[in-house]
Amino acid sequence: MTLALGCIADDYTGASDLANTLTRAGLRTVQTIGVPADDLALPEVDAVVVSLKSRSIEAGLAVSRSRAAETWLRGRGARHVLFKICSTFDSTDAGNIGPVMDALRADCGEAVVLVTPAFPETGRTVYQGNLFVGAVPLNESPLKDHPLNPMHDSNLVRVLARQSGTQTGLVDLATVARGAEAVRARLAELAGKGIGAAIIDAVFDRDLETIGLVAAEHRLSVGASGIGLGLARALVSTGRVKAAATSDAGAPVGGLAACLAGSCSQATLQQIANAERIMPVLHLDPDRIIAGADEVQRALGWAAPRLAEGPVLIASSSTPDQVAALQARHGRDAAGHAIEQATADIAESLVKSGVRRLIVAGGETSGAVVDRLKIPGFLVGVEIAAGVPVLRAVGAESDMLLALKSGNFGGAEFFSDALRLMR
Numbered sequence: 001m002t003l004a005l006g007c008i009a010d011d012y013t014g015a016s017d018l019a020n021t022l023t024r025a026g027l028r029t030v031q032t033i034g035v036p037a038d039d040l041a042l043p044e045v046d047a048v049v050v051s052l053k054s055r056s057i058e059a060g061l062a063v064s065r066s067r068a069a070e071t072w073l074r075g076r077g078a079r080h081v082l083f084k085i086c087s088t089f090d091s092t093d094a095g096n097i098g099p100v101m102d103a104l105r106a107d108c109g110e111a112v113v114l115v116t117p118a119f120p121e122t123g124r125t126v127y128q129g130n131l132f133v134g135a136v137p138l139n140e141s142p143l144k145d146h147p148l149n150p151m152h153d154s155n156l157v158r159v160l161a162r163q164s165g166t167q168t169g170l171v172d173l174a175t176v177a178r179g180a181e182a183v184r185a186r187l188a189e190l191a192g193k194g195i196g197a198a199i200i201d202a203v204f205d206r207d208l209e210t211i212g213l214v215a216a217e218h219r220l221s222v223g224a225s226g227i228g229l230g231l232a233r234a235l236v237s238t239g240r241v242k243a244a245a246t247s248d249a250g251a252p253v254g255g256l257a258a259c260l261a262g263s264c265s266q267a268t269l270q271q272i273a274n275a276e277r278i279m280p281v282l283h284l285d286p287d288r289i290i291a292g293a294d295e296v297q298r299a300l301g302w303a304a305p306r307l308a309e310g311p312v313l314i315a316s317s318s319t320p321d322q323v324a325a326l327q328a329r330h331g332r333d334a335a336g337h338a339i340e341q342a343t344a345d346i347a348e349s350l351v352k353s354g355v356r357r358l359i360v361a362g363g364e365t366s367g368a369v370v371d372r373l374k375i376p377g378f379l380v381g382v383e384i385a386a387g388v389p390v391l392r393a394v395g396a397e398s399d400m401l402l403a404l405k406s407g408n409f410g411g412a413e414f415f416s417d418a419l420r421l422m423r
Helices: 012-024 059-075 097-108 156-163 173-177 180-192 205-215 225-237 266-275 286-291 294-307 320-330 332-352 363-373 414-421
Strands: 005-009 029-033 047-051 081-084 113-116 124-127 130-133 168-171 197-200 220-223 256-261 281-283 312-315 355-361 377-385 388-394 401-405
Touching: 005 012, 005 059, 005 225, 012 029, 012 047, 012 081, 012 225, 012 363, 012 377, 012 388, 012 401, 047 059, 059 081, 059 097, 081 097, 081 225, 097 113, 097 156, 097 220, 113 205, 113 225, 156 168, 156 197, 168 180, 173 180, 173 205, 180 197, 180 205, 205 225, 220 225, 256 266, 256 294, 256 332, 256 363, 256 414, 266 312, 266 355, 266 414, 281 294, 286 294, 286 320, 286 332, 294 312, 294 332, 320 332, 332 355, 332 363, 355 363, 355 414, 363 401, 377 401, 377 414, 388 414, 401 414
Parallel strands: 005 047, 005 081, 029 047, 081 220, 113 197, 113 220, 168 197, 256 312, 256 355, 281 312, 355 401
Antiparallel strands: 029 377, 124 130, 377 388, 388 401
């Protein structure tokens, strides 16, 4: 297998978003969970997205895991590697975007790396180096209250400079609008000044195509699924990849269906409220979760008689104020870990009881669930919502369909939309 594109994603839902984007653009794509084992049988594909759970862990560990993924991808022929980050650039000033970028840049010998979280389709744009979420700067969006990585600065040149040992510059929108040659000239100018990373503006889809053409000529790029879209279109337009039809991830699996929600985003909270009209919903008590395992057993006992009648939803999601109070009582890391592991416990038991269609909302929650289920990879199927595809398990004990949703993704009726496509 010789890959046209290798990708390293810093969380599982972001990896699904990227894999979905690449598939829609015509690349045959597989998402793996962690660095694949040598004996994992993968189909012939154009791109592999290696999913890591490295966004919020200690920076040194994120670096070592990312380097291992890069080694695997380069060994399968990937000339270009995309380090996929969140479209809201959420990361503390201690990492992990900067440290991972620095390590991968050093490993591949790249002079200057293009960096952008822009994805206009999902309302993420970058102008003069500032990230906008819809019509507002990042630091005025709900991301300012993110429970793990609150974002208080929308200027990505400053944000990345605080994390990275590499000098950071800017390729502005006026340069991008003049086309690929202008971007190449600007990168050469920055490299000549010893600047090794460049935030690049993008407001329209056509900007992503320009960025993709230039990035594909380099060994490394950093960004969200928007730059992945640009790279995929560049690979197809230059003839390096022949566009394939979108996969449907195979035949229906049937079986029981369940939804789990751990995200505390406003979007997910609204989706949970809407789901209460069409399915039974259980709201977990976070304090009881942290105190012991009885809340897990309560959830399983509640779900058992209802699953045969149709889908159920079990949610640990809370408002930002409730999350802040919980963290004050128990500590941020302890609270987050306990809730993630309780959700993973619930998922494991649900699958053992026959659930074969599983929808998970929240990046950290999805990571904990997939790790517990020991699913090594996914084939990417039809799109449920922008950035969220149906996934079919590869190499798992049971034939399953899953949807892994980043907290802010999906429309108001996401859970019903997903269930309709996961048969």
